[in-house]
Amino acid sequence: MAYGKTVLIAVAIGALLVVSGANAAPAMVVSTTMKSQYESAVEGDATATKQLFESLSKLYQTTPDSALLNMLLGSVETMMARDTWLPWRKLKYAEAGMSRMDKAIALLQPEDEISTFADTPVSLWVKTTAGCTFIEMPEMFNRFDSGYQLLTEMLDSDIVKSLPISVTAATYVCAGKAAKQAGQTQAAKQYLALVMSGVPGSKEAMIAGELLAD
Template sequence: MIVRGLRVVLVSTLLLVPAFAQANAIEDIIGLYNQAAAGDEAKVETVYQQLENLIELEGQKPLTMVYLGGTETLKGRDAWMPWNKMKYVEQGLAKIDKGLDLLNANPVPFEEQPIVSGIHESYLTQAISASTFTLLPDMFNYFERGYDIYLSLLAQPEFTKEPFAATAWVYALAIQAAIRAEDLSQAKSWLAVMERHDANHPQTLKAIALFNKG
């Protein structure tokens, strides 16, 4: 009973933490996630546990569910056994689907959305989903859905007004997906947008290099 009472007190206290503090928590987790996604396998489990803790505190939200699912696909990337790879990726995809369902079912007015990693929360939720879906092997049959998200997201007028420093990576990965889809006209269109914003940005140069490879 004492332990249960202490847990209630702790959760109640955490719920009083200002929103900006919780926003900082997800920013910190995203920083670790980016390192894990870039190949730092040691960070994957840490990120997963921190996301689970945040979800326990705040409840299921589109962004945290999408990041949790993305992290679980990283577990699949790093697993040794083929059946574990499949299990983790499929579980991760289910969580991302849940996050997108929450986003569609409970839309938050654009002006009320927090800014996370430099862009509006709903845009980041869609971008992470699209990048996860399109970077998976074809066998999971999620590429088309991810590419459709890119097409919809990058066509939204408000998205084009977001700071390019915060969206450059989205354009670069969308171009990578467009090249994979053999949709070169769309890839060139997105590259032109990047070059108008900042022709020397590292992500713009990365996108140009993708074309040069072909």
């Protein structure tokens, strides 16, 4: 999902994609194989990324108006940018991925706050994935501010306040990283400390600890 090598964001978002049951968004079927490929892709498996891109592109032909599918495909397109060595392809995939993420956010419906993907409300998953990706993009794309805003808006939303920290930890980690990059030290400490105390021993807590120690 990030343009460069960003293990922190890959782990944070990958944590949101652990096994999902029958709670996937209506009219949107993501197979177990696709979920497994996504997890491998966020960890840097270029082969899984390519295979998933092909599968999601086919699925997109029949479900073009799904916010969830657009976000998944957009996320994978930015991973394609990460994996290619050719500068013009990096630019092509990165821009296509971010554009599709914008579309995904625009397609969100009220029911996406109820429907879930990987036991996470679709709206939260979509906006967190976009926010975490945008804050990692190179400065030339001018996406940091919009990514940080997405994350803080989600943290201030009723939907996040109603969920346990185990579900929202990735959002807090990304917001903490963004706050640190923006020089907002107190906000960064607040977000990251909440993760460490709320889900001790988790991957997110480990990442939060590393950010606080840096």
